[in-house]
Amino acid sequence: MDLSAINPVLLIASLMVAATPLLLAAIGELIVERSGVLNLGVEGMMIIGAIAGFAISVETTSPMLGLLAAMGAGAVLSLLFAFLTQFALANQVASGLALTLFGLGLSALMGQSYVGVKPPAMAKLDLPILSDIPVLGPIFFSHDPVLYFGIALTAAVWWFLKKSRAGLILRAVGESHDAAHALGYNVIRVRILAIMFGGACAGLGGAYISLIRVPQWTEGMTAGIGWIALALVVFASWKPWRVLLGAYLFGGINVLQLNLQAAGIAIPVEYLAMSPYLITILVLVIMSADKSGAPASLGRTFHASQ
Amino acid sequence: MKLTKLLTSATVALGLATTAMADDPTKVGFVYVGPVGDGGWTYEHNKGRLAVEEAFGDKVETTFVESVPEGADAVRVITQMALQGADLIFTTSFGYMDPTIEVAKKFPNVKFEHATGYKQADNVSVYSARFYEGRAIQGHIAGHMTKTNKIGYIASFPIPEVIRGINSAYIHAKKVNPDVEFSIIWAYTWFDPAKEADAAKALIEQGADVILQHTDSTAPQAAAQAAGNVVTFGQASDMGEYAPFPRVSSIIDDWAPYYVARTKAVMDGTWESVSTWDGIGAGMVGIGEISDAVPADVKASALEMVAALADGSYHAFTGPLNKQDGTPWLAEGETAADYGDNGLAGLNFYVEGITAEIPN
Numbered sequence: 001m002d003l004s005a006i007n008p009v010l011l012i013a014s015l016m017v018a019a020t021p022l023l024l025a026a027i028g029e030l031i032v033e034r035s036g037v038l039n040l041g042v043e044g045m046m047i048i049g050a051i052a053g054f055a056i057s058v059e060t061t062s063p064m065l066g067l068l069a070a071m072g073a074g075a076v077l078s079l080l081f082a083f084l085t086q087f088a089l090a091n092q093v094a095s096g097l098a099l100t101l102f103g104l105g106l107s108a109l110m111g112q113s114y115v116g117v118k119p120p121a122m123a124k125l126d127l128p129i130l131s132d133i134p135v136l137g138p139i140f141f142s143h144d145p146v147l148y149f150g151i152a153l154t155a156a157v158w159w160f161l162k163k164s165r166a167g168l169i170l171r172a173v174g175e176s177h178d179a180a181h182a183l184g185y186n187v188i189r190v191r192i193l194a195i196m197f198g199g200a201c202a203g204l205g206g207a208y209i210s211l212i213r214v215p216q217w218t219e220g221m222t223a224g225i226g227w228i229a230l231a232l233v234v235f236a237s238w239k240p241w242r243v244l245l246g247a248y249l250f251g252g253i254n255v256l257q258l259n260l261q262a263a264g265i266a267i268p269v270e271y272l273a274m275s276p277y278l279i280t281i282l283v284l285v286i287m288s289a290d291k292s293g294a295p296a297s298l299g300r301t302f303h304a305s306q
Numbered sequence: 307m308k309l310t311k312l313l314t315s316a317t318v319a320l321g322l323a324t325t326a327m328a329d330d331p332t333k334v335g336f337v338y339v340g341p342v343g344d345g346g347w348t349y350e351h352n353k354g355r356l357a358v359e360e361a362f363g364d365k366v367e368t369t370f371v372e373s374v375p376e377g378a379d380a381v382r383v384i385t386q387m388a389l390q391g392a393d394l395i396f397t398t399s400f401g402y403m404d405p406t407i408e409v410a411k412k413f414p415n416v417k418f419e420h421a422t423g424y425k426q427a428d429n430v431s432v433y434s435a436r437f438y439e440g441r442a443i444q445g446h447i448a449g450h451m452t453k454t455n456k457i458g459y460i461a462s463f464p465i466p467e468v469i470r471g472i473n474s475a476y477i478h479a480k481k482v483n484p485d486v487e488f489s490i491i492w493a494y495t496w497f498d499p500a501k502e503a504d505a506a507k508a509l510i511e512q513g514a515d516v517i518l519q520h521t522d523s524t525a526p527q528a529a530a531q532a533a534g535n536v537v538t539f540g541q542a543s544d545m546g547e548y549a550p551f552p553r554v555s556s557i558i559d560d561w562a563p564y565y566v567a568r569t570k571a572v573m574d575g576t577w578e579s580v581s582t583w584d585g586i587g588a589g590m591v592g593i594g595e596i597s598d599a600v601p602a603d604v605k606a607s608a609l610e611m612v613a614a615l616a617d618g619s620y621h622a623f624t625g626p627l628n629k630q631d632g633t634p635w636l637a638e639g640e641t642a643a644d645y646g647d648n649g650l651a652g653l654n655f656y657v658e659g660i661t662a663e664i665p666n
Contacts (some may be wrong), residue, residue: 006511006512007511007512010364010511018504038500111343112343115343115345116545117526117547156392209499209500214525214529215525216528218341218499218524219342219344219526221498221502223495223497223499225500255508258504259488259511259512261491261508262458262490262491262505262509262512262514263512264661264662268665273627284531
């Protein structure tokens with residue numbers, strides 16, 4: 001029982017790392033859902049991103065190329081989903097689940113020769129003066145670039161949805177695809193682009209786990225983070241900043257509970273273990289009391305002839 | 307006329323099929339808790355399965371299902387295996403204990419083997435390895451190697467197997483380094499690389515410079531490597547890709563001889579429900595090579611302990627030992643019994659000196 005053993009600076013720094021894959025995947029899925037598509041394949045796209053990013057960065061010894069490959073792989077896999085749901089008009093829930101299963105299986109196959117291999121290390125952003133500031137330096141200025149990219153992406157998505165014309169079209173497609181179609185917008189194209197964006201984000205999130213957070217490849221290593229990202233989007237009422245808050249809350253409490261355990265705090269471990277889920281849901285449920293509901297066309301298939 | 311002919315040929319075909327079934331290879335099923343590529347626990351069980359295939363060739367047919375959640379899903383998977391005609395089914399995680407017993411009742415002719423549990427039945431054997439013997443070696447090395455006197459332990463679930471490991475490691479670390487302290491994190495998972503990495507990082511940030519793990523992935527090894535000055539041990543599998551440092555030694559589970567022997571018993575019709583609990587001596591627990599990062603004298607004394615545990619001249623739980631609350635457990639020179647009150651099989655308390663509490 002020694003709270004002083006927990007270093008709050010290191011704690012905050014590591015909670016940001018723990019939250020980043022979740023944030024990336026959830027932000028991608030948020031755009032997909034705002035366009036009216038429910039893609040349950042986040043987990044599958046993440047794990048494909050994890051292995052693709054890992055494999056490419058091992059082969060090329062460049063983590064950056066690996067991250068790009070992960071985004072590409074996630075986007076390509078999501079095209080499969082786009083084809084099934086937008087052209088073949090398949091059920092989105094079933095297609096998404098299939099995508100997850102397919103991604104888990106394919107990644108295990110692709111990853112067979114990469115078990116136990118060590119990836120090249122991702123250089124941390126080291127800003128000569130800023131990183132040396134006590135307290136603020138380790139928290140804000142000494143992470144890997146992807147972490148900052150995640151925050152920037154949240155801001156960009158917020159701006160895109162709120163302020164840009166393209167964002168307005170995306171939201172229109174998500175709220176009423178028939179109206180958007182009648183106005184002359186290409187619903188299918190908008191949705192495919194959204195799905196690919198979601199795939200790229202999920203892929204990047206997966207690669208963040210395999211290249212930076214863990215860093216190694218093991219089968220099934222995303223271990224359900226894709227599903228948590230899906231739930232997070234709903235609880236965050238499809239709003240980018242709430243997704244960020246939720247992801248940091250979840251990551252934060254997860255890291256905090258491990259630290260509390262290590263410090264031997266006398267709270268029963270079971271409560272600590274379930275606290276990230278409980279607190280995240282609780283906070284977001286309270287915040288979503290304003291009833292800003294789901295995009296009206298979420299999960300409905302669209303065909304121009306109907 | 308035609309119909310009769312059809313029926314006759316159908317009957318013949320059926321008869322043939324039945325005869326063919328009698329010559330069928332012995333079917334052996336394996337239920338895994340993680341993926342076969344986890345590099346740890348399930349990886350070693352799968353090596354055992356491959357050894358069975360190699361030993362009997364065409365005479366066996368093995369199947370496996372990986373990443374099966376413990377609980378209701380396990381019942382479904384085991385039932386499915388039994389329905390598909392498996393003769394022998396190995397269920398390889400503690401949490402499959404009740405599911406195995408449940409399914410075994412419905413299939414009295416199928417033989418079951420449950421790893422690390424304690425519930426036996428006429429057609430259910432139990433088998434486990436005395437991993438705590440390996441933990442004694444780890445504790446011995448850890449006690450010598452730590453500079454901060456703080457040892458981190460990533461535990462999975464509060465079950466006797468894990469608690470035995472913590473106690474054994476603590477006793478032997480304390481023996482060589484009286485100032486040693488244990489920080490224990492319960493991850494509540496056997497396999498979740500991200501969470502294991504986070505747990506390892508939390509322990510390292512709080513000053514632990516030796517990490518022991520009872521979870522199955524190599525993520526804590528990677529976290530220790532990133533930290534640079536933290537010692538780890540391979541769990542379930544050698545994890546040799548992290549040698550010689552941070553991984554300085556390992557516990558290796560070797561299930562192959564047991565799996566081959568039990569499959570043979572089913573083929574010969576000599577299979578009986580037994581309870582097997584083997585350690586270093588029988589080869590079920592192997593100690594991975596102690597790397598050169600360990601000082602030579604420590605390595606020598608560790609190897610002496612391995613030899614003593616193997617030939618039975620030393621027991622990892624030898625008194626005097628008290629329970630955590632200070633009440634006596636083992637008297638001077640007394641060794642822990644396997645079963646009964648305070649026996650190792652159902653061990654549910656820490657030994658004196660560990661400050662944490664066991665969740666229950």
